[in-house]
Amino acid sequence: xxxVSTLIAFFVRAAFDxxxxxxxxxxxxxxxGPLLDATPNPLSFMKSKLVLLVSHELSLSxxxxxxxxxxxxxxxxxxxxxxxxxxxxVNLDGVVYSLEHKMLNRGVxxxxxxxxxxxNTAKKADLVVLNTAVAGKWLDVVLKEHVxxxxxxxxxxxxxxxxxxxxxxxxxxxxxxxxxxxxxxxxAEYWENRTRERLRIKMPQxxxxxxxxxKDLMEVAEDSVAKRVLREHIRESLGxxxxxxxxxxxxxxxxxxxxxxxxxxxxxxxxxxxxxKLQVPKMHAVIVGxxxxxxxxxxxxxxxxxxxxxxxDRVHFVNKTLTVAPYLAAIDVLxxxxxxxxxxxxxxTIEAMAFQLPVLGTAAGGTTEIVVxxxxxxxxxxxxxxxxxxxxxxxxxxxxxxxxxxxxxRGYKRVKEMFLEYHMADRIARVLKEVLHRSKxxxxx
Numbered sequence: 007x008x009x010v011s012t013l014i015a016f017f018v019r020a021a022f023d024x025x026x027x028x029x030x031x032x033x034x035x036x037x038x039g040p041l042l043d044a045t046p047n048p049l050s051f052m053k054s055k056l057v058l059l060v061s062h063e064l065s066l067s068x069x070x071x072x073x074x075x076x077x078x079x080x081x082x083x084x085x086x087x088x089x090x091x092x093x094x095x096v097n098l099d100g101v102v103y104s105l106e107h108k109m110l111n112r113g114v115x116x117x118x119x120x121x122x123x124x125x126n127t128a129k130k131a132d133l134v135v136l137n138t139a140v141a142g143k144w145l146d147v148v149l150k151e152h153v154x155x156x157x158x159x160x161x162x163x164x165x166x167x168x169x170x171x172x173x174x175x176x177x178x179x180x181x182x183x184x185x186x187x188x189x190x191x192x193x194a195e196y197w198e199n200r201t202r203e204r205l206r207i208k209m210p211q212x213x214x215x216x217x218x219x220x221k222d223l224m225e226v227a228e229d230s231v232a233k234r235v236l237r238e239h240i241r242e243s244l245g246x247x248x249x250x251x252x253x254x255x256x257x258x259x260x261x262x263x264x265x266x267x268x269x270x271x272x273x274x275x276x277x278x279x280x281x282x283k284l285q286v287p288k289m290h291a292v293i294v295g296x297x298x299x300x301x302x303x304x305x306x307x308x309x310x311x312x313x314x315x316x317x318x319d320r321v322h323f324v325n326k327t328l329t330v331a332p333y334l335a336a337i338d339v340l341x342x343x344x345x346x347x348x349x350x351x352x353x354x355t356i357e358a359m360a361f362q363l364p365v366l367g368t369a370a371g372g373t374t375e376i377v378v379x380x381x382x383x384x385x386x387x388x389x390x391x392x393x394x395x396x397x398x399x400x401x402x403x404x405x406x407x408x409x410x411x412x413x414x415x416r417g418y419k420r421v422k423e424m425f426l427e428y429h430m431a432d433r434i435a436r437v438l439k440e441v442l443h444r445s446k447x448x449x450x451x
Contacts, residue, residue: 045428048435053084055442058131060119062140064091064102066328068353069165072217073137074105077114079431088115088127092144124148133442134160136183139171145179157182159445161437162210164188164197167347167371172200178207184441184448185211187434189351190372196347211444213437216375217353218430219360219421226331227360227418233335240336244322246290251404252337253366254292256330256354257344259305264343264368265293266308267393273315274397279404286404289320294333296323330354334361338410339403342367342377343396345388349373356425359417364410366399368392376425382417 057080061070077087089109094102106116117123128134128149134156136142142162145153160183171177180186180201188194191214201207219227226232241248253272257263272291279286296305305323312321324333334340340358342349348371349355355365355376365383367373377383384402386395403410 047083048428048432049079049083049085049438051435052080052438054086055080055132056086056088056127056130058088058090058127058134059137060090060092060134060141060144061137062091062144063093064105066101069138070105072165073135073163074109075220076135076434077109078112079434081113086115087113088117088131090117090119090124090144092119092141094119119144120148125152128152128156131156131159133438133445136160136162137165139164139166139173139176142176142179153179154182158184158448159441160184161441162186164193165350167193167196167350172204174205174207177201177205180210181208183210184444185213185437187213187215187437189217190214190375192348192371192374193350211440213440215430215433215437216425217351217356218425218427219353219356221427223331223357224360224426226335227357227362233361236332236335240332244290244292244324244336246322247288250288250290251286251339252290252292253339253341253400254294254333254337255341255343256294256333256358257342258295258326259293259297259302259308261304262345263295264345264388265295266304266311267345267390268341268343268396269293269308269311269321271393271396271400272321273311273317274394275400275404276317276320278397278401284401284405289400289404291317291321292324292333292337293322294324294330295326298325330357331361334358334363337363339363339400340365341396342373343392344368344371344373347371348388352376356421359414359421359425362411362414362418364403364413364417366396366403376420378416378420382413382420 059073059077061073064070077089080087109116117127125148129152136144145156149156157179162180162183162185164186186197186209188197194212194214198209198212201209238248246252255263255265255268259265269291272289276289293308309323312318334357340354340363342352342355342365344352345368348368351372355367355373358365359376359382365377367377367383367385368388369379369385370388374385377385379385384399386392386399
């Protein structure tokens, strides 16, 4: 049996080895199911190809980490991979330093975003991947007169769902690239409509690629001993009993992620239970993604609400972390409460489902393509209209234990069928094959 100290040491190491949560994705055993070591790597055709990856920034946010994951998948099959970061802090910080060295150690070449080396690499590359809409401004600034010779081999990977990314200067070259890759159907449709109606430009051939869980996360999710040890440790650190029920939202704390509406719904659920005199275990709300140092106005509002409603003993704020597995092991239900257009995809949702957790999510964005309403979780409206429905759903999963457990098991089955690392690699491979073929056809014409 693994000790608490051994498991915690593993996750502490992962926190400092900042990409370990999602990026160690090659040459490791897939723990169970039909995907065995003998399964051919769907990306093997990329061997010896030169690929240039262009990221708007290098940080712990989803976009850069996903692009790094692609870099390591490609390196794992023998591709030559070069990386460019457009925006870097003036003074190299610890995160950038750590992530760059992670890439260098895995054989990814890190080059300057500006200068002749960047231009030469883009011209020689078999494939150029632009990551996020913001990266589009690099094309004209750096490539200049060479931009039109590079565009036919560009795959644009888009993750954004917010209107302020629809700037003509960012995306004016979209119609000329080989293809666009987007994380969900609803986001792809949004981009199709928005670019046509607001910018009067046409999207290129667009591919929807749902993401998948890393092998590392799946190994923990499927290890009952590890989960039990982590569950006990995290609950002890929060001062929560083993029989208590934990509802958690795991996201950066911001208004767009809906922590304020979640806390309002949680408070309303307590009122409903009291009014109906229901006998249930003690309920807790956990906010993972807090920033203890920033002290933002929004987080202050959250903490003041908790004090005002006198629920300090039930609400727990946890600092932001990449090591989500211990918290997924410790909680009973994930709340995905992103507002407005929702998440482009929302990887935490499939990570929670891997841990056999039901999901209470907003009926918006990529969440609707992951959560099967009434089967693997329950959906509620966005904004204030969703507060009472979410509160009622919290009560439902608190009072109906069997339903909660059944939803979790069905969510896990859905992950195994659709959202593993291999599935994601296979989906990406199909896109890359088409983009390379289209690029070659253009160069031959």
